[in-house]
Amino acid sequence: MHIVDGALSSEVVIAGAALSACGLVMGLRKLEMELIPAAGVLSATFFVASLIHVPLGFSSVHLILNGLAGIILGWAAFPALFVGLLLQAVFFAFGGISVLGVNTFNIAAPAVLVGLMVHPFIVKASSARAAALAGGVAGAMAIALTTLCVALSLALSGYNFVAQAKLVFLAHIPVMIIEGLLSAAAIYLIFKVKPELLHVMSQKSRERKAK
Numbered sequence: 001m002h003i004v005d006g007a008l009s010s011e012v013v014i015a016g017a018a019l020s021a022c023g024l025v026m027g028l029r030k031l032e033m034e035l036i037p038a039a040g041v042l043s044a045t046f047f048v049a050s051l052i053h054v055p056l057g058f059s060s061v062h063l064i065l066n067g068l069a070g071i072i073l074g075w076a077a078f079p080a081l082f083v084g085l086l087l088q089a090v091f092f093a094f095g096g097i098s099v100l101g102v103n104t105f106n107i108a109a110p111a112v113l114v115g116l117m118v119h120p121f122i123v124k125a126s127s128a129r130a131a132a133l134a135g136g137v138a139g140a141m142a143i144a145l146t147t148l149c150v151a152l153s154l155a156l157s158g159y160n161f162v163a164q165a166k167l168v169f170l171a172h173i174p175v176m177i178i179e180g181l182l183s184a185a186a187i188y189l190i191f192k193v194k195p196e197l198l199h200v201m202s203q204k205s206r207e208r209k210a211k
Contacts, residue, residue, distance in 0.1 A: 002050070002088075002103055003150060005096030009157040016102030016153070020082070023108055027078030034200045035073055039080040042069045047084040051094065063175065066107050067142030068183045070115025071122060071135060072190075072197060077111040078104070102153055110145035114138045122187060122198055131198075132188035139183025140176040147172040 008016075031039065042065070049063040069077040082104045088094040095103050118138040125131035147169045190197055 002085075002095035003099050003106075003153060005098050007157065008099055008102060008153060012153055012157050013098060013102060016099070016105050018101070020078070020101040020104040020108070023075070023078040023105065023112070024082060027073075027075045027080075027108075027112075030075040031073075031079060032076075032200055035076055038072055038197060039076055042073065042077075043080040043084045046081055047087060050084070051088065051092065063179060063182070064107055064143070064146070065139070065179065065182065065186075066111035066146060067114050067139035067179060068135070068186050070111030070113070070142060071119055071138055071183075071187065072115075073111075074115050074119065075112055077115065078108040081108045081111065106149035106153060107146055110142045110149060113145065114142040119198075122191075125191070128188050128191040131191045132184040135187030136180040136184030140180030143172060143176040143179045147176075 046064055046066070046069065049065055052062055066077065066081060069080055073080055082100075085095060085100060085103050085107070089097050089100055115138070118134050118141075121134045122131045125134060151166070151169050187198075
């Protein structure tokens with residue numbers, strides 16, 4: 001999912017940086033104290049999981065678990081995933097500094113979107129299996145949207161990248177399935193062991209409305 005330095009046009013790089021900056025501001029504002037430990041764990045999980053990758057031209061195939069981050073953190077997935085991407089770029093030259101904004105947006109924006117869509121269903125789920133099903137759908141959907149964002153970033157950077165963009169999407173179909181299964185398992189475990197973690201966002205939202 002990481003796009004390397006030099007692969008994108010200046011316009012796409014600038015737009016990605018601007019959009020990610022907005023996401024980071026919103027994410028930091030929404031980062032509740034109760035979610036900071038979870039944000040650290042999910043950032044570290046993303047950091048490790050996405051280091052195990054298969055190069056694919058201007059991108060790569062690997063796990064990212066951004067759907068799970070979006071479900072638990074909401075907008076706070078932006079700073080959590082940004083930290084992981086920054087550390088990878090600095091220490092392992094994975095991705096790159098100039099495309100950090102684009103990579104952050106491509107991975108974090110789908111996480112937030114999917115999290116906001118699916119989180120209410122998980123909170124109201126009547127059983128761990130129902131919550132796991134919603135989590136699995138979110139995990140697969142987040143990868144699909146991230147892949148589309150990566151493909152769009154490449155396609156907007158020049159006609160020569162259109163074939164590469166199609167290849168990126170097709171290569172990530174198995175990843176969507178694996179991410180869906182892993183996200184379902186994680187939500188099932190959280191629902192059973194620490195269900196209050198899934199209620200932090202909705203609880204804080206109710207408190208704000210009450211004020």
